[in-house]
Amino acid sequence: MRVVSRRALRLGLCLCVVALGLALGCKSTEETEQAEDSSSASKTVQPELASPSSTVRTIQLYQGDDEQSLPVTSLSGGSGLTLEFDLLEEQGRPLSVYFQHADRTWRRDLSPGQTLESFQDDRLVDYRSSRGTDVSYVHYRYRFPNDDIRFRVSGNYILRVTERGRRDSVLFEQPFFVTEEDGGLQLGAEGFPVPGQQQPSLRPRARFTPPSPIQGDPFGHAVCFVRNGRLADTRCADRPLLMRQPELEFELERERAYDPATAEYGLDLSTLRPTAQVARVKRTPPPIRVFLDPDYARFTEASRGPRLNGQTVVRGALSARADPALTAEYVETTFAFVPSGETPYERPPVLAGSFSGMNPRWGTRMDWNVDRRRYEGSVLLKQGRHQYFYSTSASGLEEGERRSKVRRRNTYTAFIYYRDSQYNTDRLLRVEDFRP
Structure with missing residues (x-):
């Protein structure tokens, strides 16, 4: 009797699924088990970045000239990305910038030689000192892709700024995305009630039609969702609902849906005078100090202010001022x-x-003020518009917000990935925002 090896048997088997009279695809048992092993159907991922230097402030990385946009650029070019940041120092100096590819879980993988067409790093030489400000700083600005930096592989990337020519002398790191902008995408969301919660939780859903060259491999695709630009809370689904080939449908599991428990606030520091949000301003001695009206856990109208998609806006907030990137003040802001x-x-x-x-x-970290019965904390912020929130592992904060009856409108971003065996990494096929 002929004996067939276990590996040969597994490689020879094929799992064929038929539903509603439609053939939904065929994969080997080994491939199916690998997909199941690597998938919990819905995961939370976040980039692991080096802690920024204490001298670095107001890091902005955005698309083109839109300070509120997430840092997403296309392989085909387009408007590219803009990096801006400040060093709280008297004199500037040339710095270096490096680029590292990562898979969709932010595991750094491919070498720069595999992902970049030209040079593997670049210099930051566009910097100028602040003008007439109480706190001195040096402002840097850099645009890419450019003649020296061009990407050949889509996906997640990490930008690293260092002292000149010293790759390991890190000042900060920032995530960004390079997409192919390929395939058809429809986005939506399902709201469902949760006991003890005034507002429904929301489960984003994506329906994606892959580009024709990679159709027929549904288990190679995944979708990740981000709410309000909070990349540290990225939630992914890597098991498609095979409803209609070649169209793939993804949704987060109910236990990974977005609940309304995190209130996000907007802060406008463009005007340094008392406002509906600013209680008082103290100008001497420098730096200027601003004391904000308190935010109350039991009131959600405090989630006021513009929706910035997790970004800080400086130029757009101070557009009436000449060269706001160099003339905006740094303000000691007490929350x-x-x-x-x-x-x-x-x-x-x-x-x-x-x-x-x-x-x-x-x-x-906020400190408890016994006399005022509230938490207080101060941050040195550049004039502009900022988005912020409070976070704690204690249950009291989230429980109070769940009881809120105020509905907040959020911006969600969907990232569609494909696991490419040629590079052994995740290509980023498409990125799109939606506001359910």
């Missing part, structure tokens, strides 16, 4: 947060926002 019942949480909240990459890891 106040009053928990429900004016009772402190088990663990203090962290203040985070567009000034910290929307990542609580780099946020500012």
Whole structure:
């Protein structure tokens, strides 16, 4: 009797699924098991970045001239990306910038030689000192892709700024995306009630038609969703619902849906005078100090201000001023947060926002003011518009926000990936925003 090896048997088997009278595809048992092993159907991923230097402030990375846009550029060119940041120093100096490809889970993988067509790094030589400001700083600006930096592979990327020619002397890192803008995409969302929660949770859904050269490989695709530019809370689905080939449908599982528990606030520092949000301003001694009206956990109208998609806006906020990137002041801004019942949480909240990459890891810990019965914390911010939020692992904050009856409109971004065996990484096929 002929004996067939286990590996040969597995490679020879094919899983064929038929639903509603339609043939939905065929994959080997080994491939199916690999897809299931690497998939929990819905995951949270985030970029692991080097902590920024204490001298670095107001990092902006956006598309073209739109400061509110996420840093997404196309392989075919387009408007490219703009990087701006400040060093809180008296004198500037040339710096270096490097680029590292990553898969959709932000695992750094391909070498620059595989992903870049020209040079593997570039110099930052466009920098100027601030003019007439209480706090001195040096402003840097850099545009790419350019004649020296061109990408040949789509996907997630990490930009690293360092001291000149010293790759490991890191000042900061920032994520960005290079997309192929290929395939057809339809986006939507399903809201569903959750016990004890006034507002419904929301489950984003994507329907994608792959480009013809890669149709027929549904398990090679995945979709990731981001809400309000918070890349630190990226949620992915890597198991398509094979409804109609070649069209693929993805949705987050219910337990990974977005609940309305995180209130996000907007701050406008374009005018340094008392406003509906600014309680008082103290101009001497420098730096200028601004004290904000408190944010209350039990009131959600405090989630005021513009929707910035996780970005800081400087030029657009101070457009009436000549060269705002160089003349905007740095302001010591004091935030106040009053928990429900004016009772402190088990663990203090962290203040985070567009000034910290929307990542609580780099946020500012709030201190409890016993006399005022509230948390307080200060951050040195550049004049402009900022987005911020409070975060804590204690349950009190989220429970209070879940009871809120105010509906907040959010911006979601969908990222469509394809696992390419040629490069052994994830290509980024398409990126698109939607506001359900």
